[in-house]
Amino acid sequence: MCINCKTDNDLSKCSSGLRDAYDPKVSLEHCSSMNTGHDHVAALETQESVIDRVVENAVIKAIFGGNDVSRRNFMKLVGASTAMSVLSSIFPMDAAKAWAKEAPGSLEKKDLKIGFIPITCATPIIMADPMKMYEKYGLSGTKVVKAAGWAMIRDWAVSKQVDCAHMLSPMPLAITMGVGSTAMPFYMPAIENINGQAITLHVKHKAVKEPKDMRGFTFSVPFDYSMHNMLLRYYLAEGGVDPDKEVKIRVLPPPEMVANLKAENVDGYLSPDPFNQRAVYEGVGFIFKLTRDLWPGHPCCAFAASKDFATEMPNSFKAVLMAIVDATFYSHDPANRKEISKAIAPRNYLNQPEEVVEQVLTGSFPDGLGNMRNEPDRIDFNPFPWNSMAVWILTQMKRWGYVKGDVDYKKIAEEVFLASECGEAMKKLGYPVPTTTYEKHVIMGKTFDPDKPEEYLKSFTISRS
Amino acid sequence: MNSTNKSWVTLSLLLLVIFIASWQLISMVLKNLPGPMPVAKTAYFFLSDPFYDNGPNDKGIGILALYSIGRLSVGFIAGSFVAIVLGVILGLNQTLYKAVNPYIQVLRAISPIAWMPLLLYSVQNSNATALLVVFMASVWPTLANTAFGVSNIKRDYISVSNILQIHPVSKVFRVILPGAGPTIVAGLRISMGSAWVAIVPAEALLGSLGLGYFVWNEWNNLSLTSVIFAILIIGLVGVLIDQLFNALARRLAYVD
Known part of the structure; x- marks a missing residue:
């Protein structure tokens, strides 16, 4: 079956670009010959084979000076396999194909370094390593590196000793604004855990x-x-x-x-x-x-990267985001929590007794008052970075005097919390994506409306703003 | 001679026994403090495979010790080189020495760890910062000792070398450095001690792999047996390094 002409009337796709240049019976020029040469047009399924074919055709066309008749005569005369070996001896076909694949769409860097703090909030970032999520998206050689505290991970991220980092969700906002840090634009394309x-x-x-x-x-x-x-x-x-x-x-x-x-x-x-x-x-x-x-479903830790990383290595950034979103949804499934506990408890990751990690992740735990509690949503994982959550965080940063003066809430929220990028990754993985990035949140029974941050701020009696 | 030799060994072993016994007793009273047995078990666990590598955050104690020693060597050699060069210059020029000495004493009194945030902020790299902390710890004692040693070389030696009209460079290598040798080595020894003391907290604070990282990672897990084991290893490595300097000092000693 020819995917090009049966299902698609678009002439540009019907162009000769993807037909076998070693085949004397097909034309590389006329779309009309599609009908006769139909069976010879292999359905090129993978992107790689498409690229291979494009490179071959370009080289062969160049050799025959664009004269398709002489190409077809030559192929008829010597046969495709001879032609192939002769050509590859005078032209580095494999190298050209490899080079073409390196071009757009490929990963700029595969061995990323991702900083983390050894806590269960970082579960998706950590488990993606032993459970091969980074490799799944082509990021082989990616390492997760343990940091001793938040100041350390901030310094690692700002000085680019790591490519991406596990952060507390207010941190990328603070770093971007230069609050408690040198100002540097950061992106937060995914939340890790909610609750917890x-x-x-x-x-x-x-x-x-x-x-x-x-x-x-x-x-x-x-x-x-x-x-x-x-x-x-x-x-x-x-x-x-x-x-x-x-x-x-x-x-x-x-x-x-x-x-x-x-x-x-x-x-x-x-x-x-x-x-x-x-x-x-x-x-x-x-x-x-x-x-x-206090706040059911509140955001907590997040996955962050500098804007520089995201713009200099857009494909690696997208790939690592896919891995993180995939890992986050995997962690969301209660059925996987035991397996994850076992994978992240060892010394290389959390360095905690597996029993404790399991009590946290499964939500079946003793509370220290003699009760066994069963709260499956004690910790949960959901990557979608609601812009409204960022606005809430900013109101509280202003409330307690961490930021002073006017704050352009929505602008900062949208700059840092990359909801659309996360939504794109979620869509690719087949998860439903929220249609809006702002929603009202209820914290301790009090409704927060992201459209009225200043009003909300004024409603508190205890406040430094 | 032989009998006194033996008696200190016996006394030393006796002290060890007393130490372990009292440790055992204290650990029986203080429930949170692990006794010698659990620590020995931990030690056996880590020492039975000292060079394992389970990824970037979990490496054997031998590998971690090598990281620390490597970091120590680089920072220490660089620091000592600078210290000896400056020390000779200061030692040969009394006016300059007197002018600079107060500052050296001030800088010397600062804990190398206190430099850390400043260094980290300016060099933006935690590994380089750890090296610089070791460098800072190594410079001052050697500098002070070298300057002192050089300025106190017997006038006769200098006079003789002047009479013989030895080339200034060869004067440094054949008269001044050997003359001040024992004092310099004493300074190096103090430097090495303070560098080794600084490296553990530096690694713990910077998250750089090494013995300090090990202490922090085990503290994370509230694993006191591992922390005590690490303390013992840090002490032992320190003693071994000091022995090297002891040997060096003996070779450079001379009688006036």
């Missing part, structure tokens, strides 16, 4: 029920520009506690939180897992509140 964080308190605080019981506490969060900081502040402020005046909030790298809780240097923290569950495992803390109960 918790407020953990020291076991001595079992009597605590609400924010007002927490006055005077010392908390820790992983980074200033984190959902953890924003959500903890939001939670305390909703309960009437001023997070700047009535409690202390210190930044600590997640791995040090459990040890600090043990040493009673902090009363609690809002941190990524597995460190909430690890505190339970160590018998020093209990899970006071899952962040899912």
